[in-house]
Amino acid sequence: MVNLKINNIPVTCPEGSTILEAARLAHIEIPTLCFLKNVACVGSCRMCLVEATGARGLVAACVYPVAEGMEVHTNTPKCRKSRKVTLELLLSKHKKKCLSCERAGNCELQRLSVEYNADEDRFEGANPSFPIDDCNPSVVRDNEKCINCMRCVAACKKQHVGAIGPIGRGFNVHIGSAGGMTLAESSCVGCGQCIVACPVGALTIKSDEAKVQAALEDPAKKVVFFTAPSVRATLGEAFGLPVGTNVEGKMVAAIRRLGDCEVFNMDVTADLTIMEEANELLDRIQKGGTLPMFTSCCPGWVRFIEQHHPDMIPHLSTCKSPQEMFGGLLKSYYCETHGIDPEDLFVVSVIPCTAKKYECARPEMGGEVNVALTTRELAHMIKTAAIKFCDLPDEAFDDPFATCSGGGTIFGATGGVMEAALRVAAKKLDGKFEVVDFPEVRGTSPIKEATYSVGGKRVRVAVASGLENAETVIQAIKSGEKQYDFVEIMACPGGCVNGGGQPSLPDSIRNSVELRDERAKALYTSDKKNTLRRSDESPVMEVLYRDYFGSPNSHKAHEVLHTSYKPNPRV
Ligand code: SF4
Ligand code: SF4
Ligand code: SF4
Structure with a gap:
């Protein structure tokens, strides 16, 4: 077991735990977007950045391991500023259709943006345009709402299907299927585990209402x-x-x-x-x-x-x-x-x-x-x-x-x-x-x-x-x-x-x-x-x-x- 302090609260957790896991044992919430228990843990969204002794700069709590005597601070001005800027950058290229989005009121991006007072117009993004893929009878993908958290990719990989993955590089990276196939043409089996994993309204159920x-x-x-x-x-x-x-x-x-x-x-x-x-x-x-x-x-x-x-x-x-x-x-x-x-x-x-x-x-x-x-x-x-x-x-x-x-x-x-x-x-x-x-x-x-x-x-x-x-x-x-x-x-x-x-x-x-x-x-x-x-x-x-x-x-x-x-x- 390892002893550490998070926000001055003593925590004991198994060796090999991440800071996020240790914090949850102490009922301390650290915001996340890409992390999802049993599905995804890639440290890509940078929302869970915290300050920890022995680390240079901010570290991603979802992947950073605890150490004996470590002191972690999850809610410093530096952490809060970093999270706010991260959210504002995500919002700069996000199709902000919140009023009519299926996930409105139940969207992790929206919830965190409100909590961190993020300004959706602070940065003007290039806003790349993607067609909506609704050919598949089960899943609809709107990449203009995607925040590239990769949860869906992890969920599909965990399903041993791997129908989707990141396409392109840098700013142009987006989620899609190999060779530009639609989801209907891909090896997708329609299980919907990617929809369940998605924190925003980028993946939704094809509605028959x-x-x-x-x-x-x-x-x-x-x-x-x-x-x-x-x-x-x-x-x-x-x-x-x-x-x-x-x-x-x-x-x-x-x-x-x-x-x-x-x-x-x-x-x-x-x-x-x-x-x-x-x-x-x-x-x-x-x-x-x-x-x-x-x-x-x-x-x-x-x-x-x-x-x-x-x-x-x-x-x-x-x-x-x-x-x-x-x-x-x-x-x-x-x-x-x-x-x-x-x-x-x-x-x-x-x-x-x-x-x-x-x-x-x-x-x-x-x-x-x-x-x-x-x-x-x-x-x-x-x-x-x-x-x-x-x-x-x-x-x-x-x-x-x-x-x-x-x-x-x-x-x-x-x-x-x-x-x-x-x-x-x-x-x-x-x-x-x-x-x-x-x-x-x-x-x-x-x-x-x-x-x-x-x-x-x-x-x-x-x-x-x-x-x-x-x-x-x-x-x-x-x-x-x-x-x-x-x-x-x-x-x-x-x-x-x-x-x-x-x-x-x-x-x-x-x-x-x-x-x-x-x-x-x-x-x-x-x-x-x-x-x-x-x-x-x-x-x-x-x-x-x-x-x-x-x-x-x-x-x-x-x-x-x-x-x-x-x-x-x-x-
Ligand atoms: S519905 Fe299932 S198989 Fe299809 S892309 Fe999503 S996770 Fe993969
Ligand atoms: S386990 Fe149930 S919900 Fe999931 S794909 Fe099979 S029948 Fe559908
Ligand atoms: S579609 Fe959803 S789960 Fe997949 S990368 Fe985009 S935001 Fe994340």
Whole structure:
């Protein structure tokens, strides 16, 4: 341990800590723009400059290591002046559209400029002009708002995609893809982790709010929404509620107040995915099919396989994601049983995920989901409609797609799909198997492994989230170092609770709260409270298989609930 003083306050911290880490232990805030916990630490923005004994001049607290007896001062006139000038230089070439910017009120540059009295007009910059890149179905980039902090580059590199990087030199440096490609032409998988990392409004979600609004106002359309498991665990954050607050009832009530519509629970098709996927796994194990089987409910992951490991496509489960299963179910079973022309049904999926915007446009999906609306977009629509979210009563989902099992709910966290599938597979292999909790696959460790023995069979599983970890698992499988039967991968670190479409929170919260754990807790608490823990216990599953699909993996089920993939190599 190392002893030092920061602003005259004694601090003890582990050797090797940075000044920033030591300061946070003492609850001393040092401003940052490029630093983001678990993502980026490059010391490039120079906002965290501090004075420290033994150092020549100001040093960047995010990368400078502590030393025994060091004295650090974070708030001297020299530090404050340096930060103010840094902000004024950034503002000199920043497109200052603060009044209409999506990040207004939630922008790190704006917040710090106010705190340091920065004058946005002090320096007249050359203001290079860049076209807005909005060709990608998930992400929009406006480089005129970019402050070159490199957080997005670090986030994309951490995803083992590397679709973006710094282009050009000196004053002309800007973020882009190799060879001047648009983001749509690049190897981007649409995960949105770069949007989550961006401290300003340079990267935003491609908005589909106008399409939803138009459908709600069209008397010829019947509009149905369904909401993904993790949205209820995060939507409240956009309205100032604490991280990890489950707002399921208020979320349903708010959507109903947007216009004439029905609101269904996507946990239902999470259950349906498990019914199909668990049976597909057992089939592959018993009949010698391709193993390990990979989950396929994350479109960022599916795209990563199609682009980077097309030889592994046979390992992907043929099950559609819960979003696309719901689209298929609504445009077939629901329309048939309710006498609706599928053309008149407008289907809105509310999801934590920017990659699902790309997924619903895939030709294989037949356009069954009309719009994939992220949590952030839904929150914005609720605000635009002047709905007082926090004052709303709790309301229940609409039948016939209201009731789900706890297994469907935990889909939103890393390990959730695996656990839900294990609950069903174990029961099928061994009728007496009563265990419903599989703690080995829970939590946010990068890669989790477990071996279970059920019904006389050994089932080896692995769970990874974040594509960097997915790549590690793939390489271990390809080299023969690891043998698994079933592998769950989620593209976003921590799973969908940390998806690219989730509310963007200030750095002060993101650097101090374990968002993924807190959000996941809300889902596991809901699972625990549910009297139905296994997907096959859901009465909705009973009705669907009795009246429509016959049995899991039936011909009808394959028509509506399964899909195929194709190689799509990218550099
Ligand atoms: S969406 Fe994901 S893959 Fe695409 S640029 Fe951003 S971080 Fe990279
Ligand atoms: S796009 Fe955003 S995250 Fe990326 S370098 Fe620019 S400001 Fe930073
Ligand atoms: S982990 Fe979830 S939010 Fe992230 S890309 Fe996959 S499905 Fe989307």
